[in-house]
Amino acid sequence: MEKHLLVCVRGDSASSYAVRFIKNFFHSPCDVRITLFHVAPPMNSWSKGAMAKGRKLLDETRQWFIDNSFCADSKIDVKSIHSRGNTAREIVQEGHKGMYDAVILSRQAQSVLEEFFDYSVGSKVIWEEVDFPLWFCKCPEELARKDVLLCVDEDAPSQRIADHVGFVLGDNPNHDITMFHVHDSREKGATTSEDIFEITREHLEGNGVAPERIKELVVDSDDVTKAILAEVARKPYAAVAAGRGKHDKTAIEKLFPRSLSVKLLHQLEGATLWISR
Known part of the structure; x- marks a missing residue:
């Protein structure tokens, strides 16, 4: 499409x-x-x-x-x-x-x-x-990058960006998708990485992404931004996709951004950043 x-x-x-x-x-x-x-x-x-x-x-x-x-x-x-x-x-x-x-x-x-x-x-x-x-x-590198790092959790914005990634890549077999979840062992919750990947995969495959093009990756970290940047440094993804929750810009936020998407906007290099609310 x-x-x-x-x-x-x-x-x-x-x-x-x-x-x-x-x-x-x-x-x-x-x-x-x-x-x-x-x-x-x-x-x-x-x-x-x-x-x-x-x-x-x-x-x-x-x-x-x-x-x-x-x-x-x-x-x-x-x-x-x-x-x-x-x-x-x-x-x-x-x-x-x-x-x-x-x-x-x-x-x-x-x-x-x-x-x-x-x-x-x-x-x-x-x-x-x-x-x-x-x-x-941002400024692209001489050698074209490929594939998309899809950062996911249990929140609705994460699933909306998953649907967008599926729509963009459903009929573009040149790129694979890595579903990436940062697990913080300090947080207690009923939702597991397996649960998150299952619903994310439904969005991707529902848009026509072949199952063999979808990978899973879980890392343990208490700093989501740092974990994403480390993974992008390890592999040259073409794009990093992440959801963005709705909240107002406070006075503190202007100087010290706390949301994942704003931190990535400032710090991500090489890869293009895709954001969806």
């Missing part, structure tokens, strides 16, 4: 990360439709020509993708709007309106200091009310 992806394009060196990831991740036959989306500065006397520059950037990005991927030009659309002052919210509004299967943003690596004062669009989008998956692409 064709996937419709909204790729956010901006005028900096990170702009190509998302299209390069898609080019490497999806192969012939092309089963994706892409809308390249650019948000120009607010319309005023200082922003004359911004829309034309944005359209030129979109056209150049579109042509690069046509020249370097398996997808025909009929599958790549462009769209540009003027910002009304909140680019993150406008991306989210377009994501809702267009009913895209995922919204994809490029993200540059950050220093420790920049993490504390992160006002990037990507960091703002992750706190918006969204009902679609978000993909965050």
